[in-house]
Amino acid sequence: MNSDRSRARPVRHAAWNVWRNPIFRRYCQSRLRLRGVGVGLLITVLIAGFIVAMGSSIGVHSLMTPVDAARTGIIPLFFLQCVILFILGTAQVAGGMTAERDEGVIDYQRLIPMSPLSKVMGYLFGLPVREYVMFLGTLPFTAWALWRGQVAWTVWAPLYLIVMTSAALYHFTGLLTGTVARNRRWAFLASIGLVFCLYTIIPQMAKFGLVFFKYLTITPVLEESLPGILPVSAGAVVRAGQRLAPTVKFFNLDFSEAVFTLFSQGGLILTFIIMLCRKWRRAEAHLLGKVWAAGFFVWIQTLLLGNALPLIEPGNLFPSRGFYRMVRVLPDWAPKPGEAVLLSGIYGLVTLLLIFVLAGIITPSADHQLRGWRRARKQGVSSLPHLADASTGFWFVGVMALAGAAGWFLFTRALVESRWFPGHQVPLHVLGYFTLVMVTGAIGFQALLEAKGGRVVGLAAIFVGVVPIMAGAVFGPISDRLIPAAAWLIGISPMSMPFYAPGTLLSLSELPAAAARAVPRAFHFWLFVSVLVSMWLSVRLWVSRKRMAERVLATPPPVPVSVDP
């Protein structure tokens, strides 16, 4: 049976060589069967053909030039392609991954001796292979429309490059959701929901200073390309409108939308690859290592700042600017001080939430810690490696909190000391307050999570993080006399601190009269309480970790006792 005749030398599967990747080929076999792909392709070709034919028909009917008639169909075709790749493809990746686990065959794939990166690449291109074929089915129509519409390659090439990187980004998101989620339906909904959010909710964040997030979509590049792909007259109107719109800037550097989108998406794609490889290597591993998580946080902070700061001086960062642009009364426009306070608060909150997410990723569970200490005992050492999953995430969360506070301060100072608010300064002691807000929030969260686990943190998030805000929001509007009480109640939540801090500390803050006394007092009081609580939680964490270490290290390793006769 074990004849050497057919014994082959094992070969390594290069991650870049997707075409020879067994997982990719396995999905090519199963998802490209004629019956399945035939129907999908037929529908796609019919719709694409209909779009192009309708475009031409409308062109003839409206007496358009052949160029304009051909261009009419480009945007609907593009929309169809995005639906195929972004929606169907992402859903297929997330659902297919969880199906592997539901069926139980994922264990086979875990055991095959391929590198984690090869496995990730196999799934990334294999699971949505039918959608890629359907996309290919639309390309002849697109090519025809681009050729007849005389669209320059410098317009369509960056656009389709970003479509492909965006598809990869969303498919990575689906793959990650499918790998982490326990339920196929949830994975499907979460991944689709994420793509939906990216195009509906996330762009709204750009209006509040968080410009970076819009570069996770194709929107900026599409907007940049529109003049070149719309019918000539419509393109001219859009081009004129774009002269008023800002170009993408990263600190003092000017980028094309495509390059900056590539840069932004590339970082996230790289992070997703790291996460997936870690999960494939060891199912129990954290999604990110501690150093990578801290680096990722600093990278996001840099992008947020790099995008936001250049938009302050022209005024494009302020939400009211967009509104005024809409109603075309720009000459009279000037930002209100409250906008700066709000933007600063949003920046602080998003930074804090990002730290929470990353702290959740790198904080070891009690099981992880126990395993780590037992492993240390086995290796005869008395401490854990600093970067091991079992090691505490405390210091790294602390570093992130400090970096977050610095970013928040820089953003706030640039806002307040801009030409829009002459005479206002942000003194250095504000940095101290911002640091306290970030450190107490982040460290308190991390220490509680590491010492008590996710369930306690979940309950704390509900009863300390959300309920006080809801209660305050309900009581406050009842009467002006209740506003101070509501301000004190809302102040309990660590989520309110990023808003209370600029509201209290910035000289341009214009709080309503009813809240003007209560908010600063509540801020100082609850900040003091937060400091005490986070210190207490930190001490508790260190005591519990020390006890666990002592208990494990003091116990002699179990001596194997064989029951063999």
Added chain:
Amino acid sequence: MMTSDIPNAPAPAIDIRCLRVDYGDFMAVDDLTLSVPQGVVYGLVGPNGAGKTSTFRVLTTLMEPTYGEVMLDGVDVLEDIEGVRRILGYMPDLAPVPSDLKVGEFLEFHAAAYGLASRSQRRERVAECLEEVSLTAQHDCWCKELSRGQTQRVVLAKTLLHRPRVLMLDEPASGLDPLARRDLRNALRKLAESGVTVFVSSHILSELAEMCSSLCVMNHGRLLASGTVEQVRTQLGRTERVLTATLLGRHEEASAWLASRPSVHDLRVTGQQVVFGFTGNDDAQADLLDGLVGLGIRMRAFEEKRSSFEDILVEVAENNRRP
């Protein structure tokens, strides 16, 4: 003493020391120490929840234990995951197969993943393995259309594709008909003869007793006994048998004499029969029979019924119930 501790002894195929697996507060495997020599079919038996699957998942690198040392053919399972995966063949419980592939495609995919580069090599190897499990005719069938037994065999064929040095089969015979079970038994023995170590788990002891040269018994995460079937029986302290003597008279006298023997218990008289439990060995049983005949008691029949291994396991499981 473990095999690996003996100088110049070949390294055991599976060497587990102080393995512990916790799921939160629940302890699935409790300080398991076990050594399996190379080239044997070794069984791991225990009722549901005994810790068999957790042990298997650690051995197959699919799970990190709470602590312990596990070596597979000299490779540390916790340190060299890729190395272990190359020498390991694993067939999980319920033996899942993808619903969207045909048998041949499923096997060829795994052959490619395990490094059989050329298509002809893959086809040749797939054909060999399908022949091994008597499923050559099912090459072009959809995996989802196979019966439970056929599915088990397809997964076994997949497990054999890369010629693993250690085979881990979790409940491999569940759902197999007697004929298929016999084929599986023969296939596993042939594999063991060729030097492959086969580690099989099951909660059906009779199934393992048929196919394994040695076995161990687990319950609630603990190892209760290991060795050959008879050794396990001895270690579990269950050599008990039920004896029935059918007498032609003098029942009371016989009962009184039997009741005075130390290895006799639970004696009862029903009609002509005296039924009692006996914990002695074969020699003691022969002496007992001699004693009865020596008393001049006429016996029409003497019947022995030994507790089945299954009964023993049930009793052990009952006695070792978690508090």
